[in-house]
Structure formats: C-alpha cells, structure tokens
Amino acid sequence: MTVKKPALDPHTLEARSSSGYPEPYRARVLPREVHALGDALGLTRIGINMARLLPGKESSMRHWHTCEDEFVYVLEGELVLRTDAGEQLLRAGMCAGFPAGCADGHHFINRSTQPATYLVVSNRDPADTAHYSDPDVDLMWSPAHARFKMTRRDGTPW
Amino acid sequence: MTVKKPALDPHTLEARSSSGYPEPYRARVLPREVHALGDALGLTRIGINMARLLPGKESSMRHWHTCEDEFVYVLEGELVLRTDAGEQLLRAGMCAGFPAGCADGHHFINRSTQPATYLVVSNRDPADTAHYSDPDVDLMWSPAHARFKMTRRDGTPW
Numbered sequence: 001m002t003v004k005k006p007a008l009d010p011h012t013l014e015a016r017s018s019s020g021y022p023e024p025y026r027a028r029v030l031p032r033e034v035h036a037l038g039d040a041l042g043l044t045r046i047g048i049n050m051a052r053l054l055p056g057k058e059s060s061m062r063h064w065h066t067c068e069d070e071f072v073y074v075l076e077g078e079l080v081l082r083t084d085a086g087e088q089l090l091r092a093g094m095c096a097g098f099p100a101g102c103a104d105g106h107h108f109i110n111r112s113t114q115p116a117t118y119l120v121v122s123n124r125d126p127a128d129t130a131h132y133s134d135p136d137v138d139l140m141w142s143p144a145h146a147r148f149k150m151t152r153r154d155g156t157p158w
Numbered sequence: 159m160t161v162k163k164p165a166l167d168p169h170t171l172e173a174r175s176s177s178g179y180p181e182p183y184r185a186r187v188l189p190r191e192v193h194a195l196g197d198a199l200g201l202t203r204i205g206i207n208m209a210r211l212l213p214g215k216e217s218s219m220r221h222w223h224t225c226e227d228e229f230v231y232v233l234e235g236e237l238v239l240r241t242d243a244g245e246q247l248l249r250a251g252m253c254a255g256f257p258a259g260c261a262d263g264h265h266f267i268n269r270s271t272q273p274a275t276y277l278v279v280s281n282r283d284p285a286d287t288a289h290y291s292d293p294d295v296d297l298m299w300s301p302a303h304a305r306f307k308m309t310r311r312d313g314t315p316w
Contacts, residue, residue, distance in 0.1 A: 003246050006264065007239055007254040038229065041255025045227040045281040046204060048255070069203040071196065073231075073277060081165055088161050096165040097199025097206070106164065119231060123203040123281045 067125035077116030105133025225283035235274030263291025
C-alpha cells in the first residue's frame with residue numbers, strides 16, 4: 001500500500017547520517033539514520049525527525065534551546081535520558097519535553113543492545129541558540145552569530 | 159517503572175473528552191480520549207496531543223490552518239485521511255503533514271472496528287485561524303475576532 005502527500009510512509013524516505021558536530025563529538029552520534037519527515041511534508045514552522053539510534057550512540061551532546069520547545073516520543077526500543085535530575089530509562093510509548101529557555105540540558109543514550117527509534121519535534125525559530133551542558137563538550141550553536149555553524153563555547157570557530 | 163518530568167508516561171495522564179464544537183459536529187468527534195502531552199510537559203510553543211479515536215468517530219471537521227503547521231503520526235490502528243486528493247488509509251507507523259496556509263482541508267475518520275491512537279503536533283500561533291472545508295460544516299475558528307470561540311462561517315456566534 002502506497003500513500004502520497006500530504007501522507008507519508010517514513011520508511012520510503014532515504015535516511016541521512018550526518019551531523020554538524022566536529023570530532024570528537026561526531027563519532028558519539030554517527031552513524032545514525034534520520035528521516036526528515038517534516039521537511040518531506042513541506043512543514044517549515046515545526047521540525048519533525050524520526051531517528052534510529054544504534055546501541056552505544058547518543059542522540060546529541062547534552063544541550064538546551066533558548067527559543068525552541070523540544071519533544072521526544074520513543075517509538076521502539078529504549079533510551080536513557082540524562083538531565084539535571086539524573087538518568088531515567090524511557091521505553092517505547094514514553095515521551096519527554098524540554099521547554100524553550102529551561103537551562104536543564106538533555107540528551108539520550110542508547111545503552112541497550114538493540115536500536116531505538118524515536119520522533120523528535122520542535123518549533124523552528126531562527127533566533128534559537130543551543131547551549132551545551134557537559135563541561136567536556138566545547139560547543140555552542142548560535143546561528144545569529146556564527147552563520148549556521150557549530151562553534152566553541154566562547155564563540156570562536158572549530 | 160515510573161518516570162518524572164521532563165519525562166512522561168502518557169498513560170499516567172488523565173484523558174479529556176471535550177470539544178469546542180457545537181452540535182451536530184460535537185457528536186461526530188465525542189466521546190474521545192485526548193492526552194495533552196505538551197501541556198503536561200510545560201511546552202508552550204508547540205502543542206502535542208495523543209488522541210484515541212473510537213470506531214466511527216472523526217478527528218475533527220475537515221479544516222486547514224492559516225498560521226500553524228500540523229503533523230499527525232499514527233501509533234496504533236488505522237485511520238482514513240480525507241483531503242482534496244480524496245481518501246487514503248494510514249496504518250500505524252504512517253504520518254501526514256499539513257503546512258500552514260495550504261488551503262487543502264484535512265481530517266481523519268476511524269472506519270475500522272478498533273480504536274486508533276495518534277499523535278498530533280503543531281506550532282502555536284495566537285493569530286491562527288482555522289477554515290472548515292466541507293459545505294455542510296458551518297464553522298470557523300478565528301480567535302482574533304471571536305474571543306476563542308467557534309463561530310459560524312460568517313463570523314456570527316453559534
């Protein structure tokens with residue numbers, strides 16, 4: 001059975017395995033399979049990605065956004081969520097939400113032996129900055145200052 | 159296993175069964191079970207609801223939004239999507255997206271014999287207006303003009 005726009009079968013989309021991170025962070029998230037569902041459906045005000053995270057990999061470095069709410073729904077497998085509150089195990093059917101401006105960084109780690117698939121949703125705001133929470137992660141995402149490139153925490157280029 | 163904010167198990171949230179529609183449209187969507195995931199997680203820039211649609215019921219009247227992108231992901235069961243392109247059957251794992259300003263109304267109908275569960279996501283824009291597409295549905299949602307109430311298509315109160 002085939003569907004057409006405005007409907008979409010995510011598995012008919014080619015998966016991307018790319019990251020804006022420099023090394024050594026890049027190797028902590030790649031390889032991965034990301035299906036850009038929102039882009040494929042012509043959405044511009046919200047971003048919707050479906051991602052498949054392999055065992056041992058991280059969804060991103062731990063971070064928070066100044067202007068974008070973020071929502072994650074686990075579709076398959078299980079993921080460990082890290083925030084200021086510590087670690088929590090999320091199974092399929094569970095979700096998490098990170099309000100814009102809340103300075104409690106988050107990321108997900110697949111500590112299981114199976115791939116985990118999740119939806120990640122946000123509003124899109126060109127003024128958004130992402131701050132990274134872990135002291136060993138020297139990153140900042142601030143498009144207004146850095147022309148859409150990851151920089152070091154002090155704003156200098158990688 | 160219990161999780162706490164910023165994580166959430168949707169089934170620990172009480173379900174709502176309400177609608178801003180007047181009759182006869184109200185009976186076409188209710189009763190239903192809606193879990194307001196985004197509200198529970200403190201999100202304000204995106205709306206995230208999980209809804210369980212009973213056999214025979216409609217997700218909404220067929221409509222489109224002027225300022226809000228909308229995205230639907232089918233979690234369980236199957237739903238018929240109605241748009242200008244006609245009808246398509248969406249099974250669990252399929253999705254659909256409706257860009258803001260695209261005047262092709264959509265809604266979903268559960269024509270199966272089992273409940274269907276889906277996520278519905280949008281950005282939130284106080285300027286948004288919803289226009290209803292079917293000639294027999296005399297509704298408009300235009301908060302700027304009607305103080306957050308459904309009106310008739312001509313803007314007069316129900």
